[in-house]
Amino acid sequence: MSAGRVATDAAPVWEAVIGLEIHVQLNTRTKMFCGCEVTFGEPPNTHVCPVCLGHPGVLPVTNEKAIEYATRIGLALGCRIAERTIFHRKNYFYPDLPKAYQISQYDLPLGIGGHLDVELDDGSDLRVGITRVHLEEDAGKLVHAGGASGRIDGADYSLVDFNRGGTPLVEIVSEPDIATPDQARAFLTQLRSLVQQLGVSDVNMEEGSMRCDANVSVRRPGEPLGTKTELKNMNSFRFLHRALEVEIERQIDALESGERIIQETVHFDPATGLVSSLRSKEEAHDYRYFPEPDLTPVELDEAYVERVRAGLPELPAGRRERLIGQYGLPSKDAALLAANKPLGDYFEAVAAATGDARLSANWVMGDVSAHLNAAGLEVTQCAVSAGSLAELLGLVRDGTLSGKMAKEVFETMIATGKNARGIVADKGLGQMSDAGELDAIVARIVEANPGPAEEFRQGRDRVLGFFVGQVMKETRGQANPQMVNDLLRRHLAAHGN
């Protein structure tokens, strides 16, 4: 991001205003308005029927599960769920749209007026408003052929596969409360996590089950909103971040050169790092929305909404509070564990088994997470189960292993798949905690080093480290450090007058 260009505390020059529009593909068994199965990666036009192909005479029928899933999303985002919601037709011509209209929602959407509290990288919170949540059907898939890039420009012709057509989508529209690409990424990450926890979508950006468009404008602080452009179909977090950076920069450059921003759709090319206009010879769409005459209104009473609400899993915000309260975790740790449900589950299992939340959190946030990141794994794929980790931590707590030793054992557990006790037994790693044995060793070393002993008694506390080092060398690092410390102080104090 260009320093000094976007608002900083020191010298605000321009500020960006970003609103995001996210499409989430629901993982219902069947499509939004017909009984075809929702699939991915199947041979073209093998999961279609006259309805989702838009044949003459066909009619849509609404999937009740899609209504439920959309209600879950609306509730999780704190929206008010409409008592009466209807579908509208959005009319336009495009080859992936078989009826030449998309059944969507217009002025009576399923949910309105929610918010998502986003934890930013610096630990502060940003409340991003959610304007609306609504249902619609997905279009088919277009592949452009004959050109070099596989994109529309330069293609000779295109091929259409309608397997995806008709899949239920929930559209989530945020208020333009986002100010930077970092905030946008944080919002999208946490929204994704929330939707994932609801169990209603795979929210996989690479596969297209979550898609993101952005509306971006810039203005000098205090001035009215600038003209916005639309960035469409950003298919990864990195892409989103980079595209926003580039578009914000482009707009600032343009305005500073005295140009005007044109309201249009722009495309970001990751290969060139440039943004270009997507305007074709077609004019701006006039969607001619009108209520869908083939469908009935959907009226959701309080009993229904409460039933859906009761069925919601614990959501990140609630879990975060509970982790703080129940386990005394610091806010940042609690937020991280709440945002990643499987990791949070893992932590709580370990904490329950060991009875030591602090120790468990340190390990889960530390060694376990480091390992997962390095190996590119999700915690559900971790070689060390919660139970196995708990066993290892038990050996730390009962003094069998030092913290340092435990880390080595952990690495061995990952490498070999063996459990902690087995490894300790194999390698004879038990931390020496036999007081009698240690006492003898400490005594011997103090005897053998009168000089440093005297220095210690004169007040040079640092000399203790020398003695600790000697004991550790003698015991090949397996002595219980706390015990060593106590014994040394006793012997050093006792020695002498």
Added chain:
Amino acid sequence: MTADTGSAGYALDVRCLTAHQCRELLTSGDVSASELTRAYLDRIAAVDGSVQSYLLVDEAGAMAAAEAVDAKPRSERLPWEGVPIGLKDIFCVKGMETTCASRILKGYVPPYDATIIAKLRAAGLVFLGKLNMDEFAMGSSTENSAFKITRNPWDLERVPGGSSGGSAACVAAGEAPWALGTDTGGSIRQPASLCGVVGLKPTYGVVSRYGLVAFASSLDQIGPVTRNVGDAAALLDIIAGRDPRDSTSIGLPEPVGQPDRGDLEGLRFGVIKEFVGDACEPGVRDVFDSSVDAIGALGGVCEEVSLPSVERGIAAYYLIAPSEASSNLARFDGVRYGHRTSHSEDLYEMYTRTRSEGFGPEVKRRIMIGTYALSAGYYDAYYAQAQRTRTLIIQDFERAFGRFDFLISPTSPTVAFKIGERTADPLAMYLSDLCTIPVNLAALPGISIPAGFSAGLPVGLQIIGPHFSERGLLGAAHAVERKLEVDLVPPLAEAAR
């Protein structure tokens, strides 16, 4: 009845057979299903050169179906098995070309059956073929067919009415014992009136629209075209019913059964003042007045009633119907089925040429009106205002049904007009539907029965009932029909064989 007993060598005269009579011939064994179907195919061959009611005659398919019926012992057959029927070319019949009388669907073979088609198959009816219509049901004369002009069997220089002109002419000419049509603004009732047969438009939602190529979704209904009210009742019971594939379908509260009402004692009939005014031809008015007398003679009480808002019906209809149609017909884009232009440089050109080549002038006109009425800036003044007018009309009818059991009027203000007489003036054509359109807007059931003749041309009586009153409506219609005893056989010469 002029049927000979069936045995090889004797031609069966089907000119005035009702469906019930066909059924009796079959169940008594007097005639085989093959002989009956053969007789109708022969009749078609003899007169359709003049009448031109069929777009497609499925001789092989019909005979095969009839032979299959004959192969079953009579005791195992369903009640209507083996009775032939004609189908307006607007229903999707799996494996049979369905064109809606449009070039844009020439060659389209549906991969599925409409729900009503499936019901007819299940009942064992024999499909004779597909009947001519105004293109996409848009018209009042069947002159808008892309393929041929159907002629009124009572005067071959005149129109049969529309859009179900093929269905009405076919039944009037004895080319099928009964047929199915569709009614959006009068398209069953008006041709029935002009051809001297019975035509019923059920309450919206009684018959499933799944597989009916949509014209105006909130107005379209499927209904019987028959030689008498009893046949209409029987066919209605076969096709009616709630369909899970049609969200707007409701079905009948109970089967209507066979009407057997002898008189009209205790029933009050409201004469719709706005439909018997100046627009009504004097000859039509005379026949209507005789019907009123007949109702009185049967013990019914007739009184004039004013429904002022119905005068706005045509205007409201010609906003709502084209708007919905403009959206319903957008799927005809040359991508997945039907006509595609042979030469285009790009997608936009392909769409535009395909649709311009494929649609006739009336269809294009209505698409233009509808697109305009829905477009940005016009929606509220046109489409929304028309839907509010609809509410007004519904209220007027509700008020009237508070005082009357049924409402009556001439079905059409005129008798059949000459071919070509109104084609130069679209608006004049629209005014043919003055008496029928408001019934669709209010979703009410309405029937036209032959009431007499004016200058040798048929005049129909329209009876309208409250929602879901089909049973009582058909009962009343039956009583009037018996009293009026109208001759149904046109003086149609057979072609030399």
Added chain:
Amino acid sequence: MISRQEVEHVARLARLHFDEEELAQLQPELDQIIDYVHQLAELDLSGLEATSHAVALKNVLRPDEPVAGLTQAEATGNGPDVERGQFVVPRIG
């Protein structure tokens, strides 16, 4: 009342093309029809709801259960131009 420009704009929205001759006939026809339907504008219907469905239904839904669809051959059987199981359309750009 409907200008030539509006007619052309609406035709584009509807993906229809009219040549000069057709436009010369179409514009007055549309004008006449729009003029006729415009009469509704003089009605004061501000107190009324718009009716989408005269017979009011609500909550017609279906269960999330699969229903057999079409084979690829059936799905593409009516296609004017099909390649490798997909519908071909000309260059979009």
